[in-house]
Amino acid sequence: MWTEFSGSPRESFRLPMTDITTINITEKQLDLLLSGLRYVKSAEKLRVEEPTTDYVRTRTEKLNEIKHLVDTLNSSPRKQSAAQV
Numbered sequence: 465m466w467t468e469f470s471g472s473p474r475e476s477f478r479l480p481m482t483d484i485t486t487i488n489i490t491e492k493q494l495d496l497l498l499s500g501l502r503y504v505k506s507a508e509k510l511r512v513e514e515p516t517t518d519y520v521r522t523r524t525e526k527l528n529e530i531k532h533l534v535d536t537l538n539s540s541p542r543k544q545s546a547a548q549v
Contacts (some may be wrong), residue, residue: 487540498537507528 489497508526513519 498534501534501537502504502529 505527508523508530511523
């Protein structure tokens with residue numbers, strides 16, 4: 465499974481998902497990230513394009529990667545952050 469980071473052509477790159485193993489985020493940050501992934505998933509599902517074989521394959525791959533990422537984030541242990549006073 466690969467994760468693709470896109471920006472300008474000079475900033476785009478791909479990493480194996482196994483290379484990204486630890487991320488320290490708060491529950492609030494996780495909720496925001498998962499909300500963004502739901503938005504991206506919905507946008508991909510609602511995208512209107514000619515259903516060519518390549519498009520269907522690419523769309524299916526993207527949706528599977530999103531699902532895998534959501535599952536990974538939901539199952540990963542998270543640090544409890546200290547209360548800020």
